[in-house]
Amino acid sequence: MIGQVPKGDTSINGFINSILEFAGNNPNLALYITTIFRWIFVVLAAYILLIAIVSLLTTRATPEIWGYFMTEGGGNFPITHWENVIGRSRSSDINIPLRTVSNNHALLIRRDEDKWMIKDLGSKNGTKVNGYLLDPSKRYLIEPGEEIDMGGVESTITPPSIEETRNNRFMRRLDKEPVAPWKILLAITAFQIMTVVQLILGMREEITASALTPILLLCLVMWAYVMFFHARGRRGFEMEMIAFFLSTINLAITASSDPGAVVKEFIAIILGLALMIFMCFYMRDLNRTRKAKPVLIGLSVAALLINLIFGTAQYGATNWIRIGDSLSVQPSEIVKLAFILIGAGTLEELYNRQNTVIYAVFSLFCLGCLAMMSDFGTALIFFATYLVVSFLRSGDFSRFVLTGVAAGAMGLIVLRFKPYIASRFDAWGHVWEPEFMDGLGYQQTRTMAYGAGGGLLGLGAGNGSLKYVGAANTDLVFGFVMEEWGFIIAVLLVLCIATLSVFAVMHIVAGRSTFYTILACSAATMFLVQTMLNVFGAIDLFPLTGVTFPFVSTGGTSLLTSWAMLAYFKAADMRRNAGLAVRREE
Numbered sequence: 001m002i003g004q005v006p007k008g009d010t011s012i013n014g015f016i017n018s019i020l021e022f023a024g025n026n027p028n029l030a031l032y033i034t035t036i037f038r039w040i041f042v043v044l045a046a047y048i049l050l051i052a053i054v055s056l057l058t059t060r061a062t063p064e065i066w067g068y069f070m071t072e073g074g075g076n077f078p079i080t081h082w083e084n085v086i087g088r089s090r091s092s093d094i095n096i097p098l099r100t101v102s103n104n105h106a107l108l109i110r111r112d113e114d115k116w117m118i119k120d121l122g123s124k125n126g127t128k129v130n131g132y133l134l135d136p137s138k139r140y141l142i143e144p145g146e147e148i149d150m151g152g153v154e155s156t157i158t159p160p161s162i163e164e165t166r167n168n169r170f171m172r173r174l175d176k177e178p179v180a181p182w183k184i185l186l187a188i189t190a191f192q193i194m195t196v197v198q199l200i201l202g203m204r205e206e207i208t209a210s211a212l213t214p215i216l217l218l219c220l221v222m223w224a225y226v227m228f229f230h231a232r233g234r235r236g237f238e239m240e241m242i243a244f245f246l247s248t249i250n251l252a253i254t255a256s257s258d259p260g261a262v263v264k265e266f267i268a269i270i271l272g273l274a275l276m277i278f279m280c281f282y283m284r285d286l287n288r289t290r291k292a293k294p295v296l297i298g299l300s301v302a303a304l305l306i307n308l309i310f311g312t313a314q315y316g317a318t319n320w321i322r323i324g325d326s327l328s329v330q331p332s333e334i335v336k337l338a339f340i341l342i343g344a345g346t347l348e349e350l351y352n353r354q355n356t357v358i359y360a361v362f363s364l365f366c367l368g369c370l371a372m373m374s375d376f377g378t379a380l381i382f383f384a385t386y387l388v389v390s391f392l393r394s395g396d397f398s399r400f401v402l403t404g405v406a407a408g409a410m411g412l413i414v415l416r417f418k419p420y421i422a423s424r425f426d427a428w429g430h431v432w433e434p435e436f437m438d439g440l441g442y443q444q445t446r447t448m449a450y451g452a453g454g455g456l457l458g459l460g461a462g463n464g465s466l467k468y469v470g471a472a473n474t475d476l477v478f479g480f481v482m483e484e485w486g487f488i489i490a491v492l493l494v495l496c497i498a499t500l501s502v503f504a505v506m507h508i509v510a511g512r513s514t515f516y517t518i519l520a521c522s523a524a525t526m527f528l529v530q531t532m533l534n535v536f537g538a539i540d541l542f543p544l545t546g547v548t549f550p551f552v553s554t555g556g557t558s559l560l561t562s563w564a565m566l567a568y569f570k571a572a573d574m575r576r577n578a579g580l581a582v583r584r585e586e
Helices: 012-025 027-058 162-173 182-206 209-231 238-257 259-282 286-291 293-310 331-343 353-372 376-394 397-417 419-427 442-453 477-485 487-506 514-538 556-571
Strands: 067-071 075-079 083-087 106-110 116-120 127-129 140-142 148-150 153-158 312-314 317-323 327-329
Touching (some): 012 209, 027 182, 027 487, 116 127, 182 238, 238 477, 238 487, 286 514, 293 317, 317 331, 317 376, 331 353, 331 376, 376 514, 477 487, 477 514, 487 514
Antiparallel strands (some): 067 075, 067 153, 116 140, 127 148, 148 153, 312 317
């Protein structure tokens, strides 16, 4: 029975009761309103995401020129990266097509203002500076104007003139600026307020004030974040807008399926946002970031070992650590952040065999721990990321293929000794058959049935039935979104993750350092593979692996990690004054 709303009650409970009273007195009108809302949700989602996506993919940075590499005979190569390979290979940053020059002859790395570091890469004819033959095992600081001899080719570094520096800054000011965030902010705000109303109408007395308040608080956090950094000259907020929108869907899904967990999800968003900001500022100093690797390796090893010893099983995988009665943490999710950063490297590190061996051993340790936990979904994500990092570090495609084949063989051996995992492959592609429909295929068949029932627009937040199936708001969240929010919004969510991946690849050329490029591409790989496993597993195109959809699935650790991982994309964003990880240009 709906109670009378006290006059002057402006609390969230009063707001809920007002809407419930209105719906009780005008049931047909309330039904029309929710129908209209479902159309407006799709329009707002398309507007928010397409504007952010188009801005990300159409605004590029004019390369910064740090100096010129001058060679005898009139060669004049602009230096547009902090780290450069000099050699005969066409893939070299500075290409000298002479037979006396090795394919990968030397490294040229920017240090401080007007300071450079040069290192011979074991070239056939050696490298000399001012007539002194360089030892390939050592690095040497040089200044512009010093004579460099590479295989008999005389060369030198010259700084850009004052006029060239001014012109370069002027050209960067002419770059197309990222879209202004204000219209997107207003659209997300409208989406969030309507979501609160829809949840009240859809769930009636089942909804609580504590489940709705975090959605409204997220709106305030979003505005505060953008206004604070916009006032400090930052202009690129598309990635954060996408993340705030996806997080709104996350809170709505959690409110519909588990209202008591919404506050935890909101806290995870705040912690993830804070960690993302911290990581962006920390990564401004490349040397400081590189020095953090040994610490991260130690912490990651400790976290995984603690998980092996004290972990508790959930859905067949022992990848959770319980803290008290109500809090659980998934260490492997947090280790993802370290795994990416440890795999990244400057050009100098990529040519250091010791660094490659350390990363390979660390990766093998992580994969072994995940296998012992029976968390093969996360292991697959780690391995795919390792393959991409290895390829980016070496450029050797044959090694990429051989590693993949060897891993496939190891996977078959693991399936032989892990019948629980093998059983998922038995049902794969056959979930509609009678022997699996109500057993191993129960989750996928219900996901597809309920998801199809949502149509293009969905049934409305709070009106779905898939939420009563196990892991609906985590492993099966794509079907959850399809049922309550519709197929169009579900596809747009996938498009968001794909856009971040395309953005990372597009900005490889403009990246100041290979380190930041590998960070962004690794994060993109992790997001993309994770999304594919989640979506295709839910609809039986892949075996169900139990991994989450970034930002969208319920789960505090996963949500925190997704937000923090945005820092790796921001570090590769070289658009003028767009990213927090790059110092502001005047």
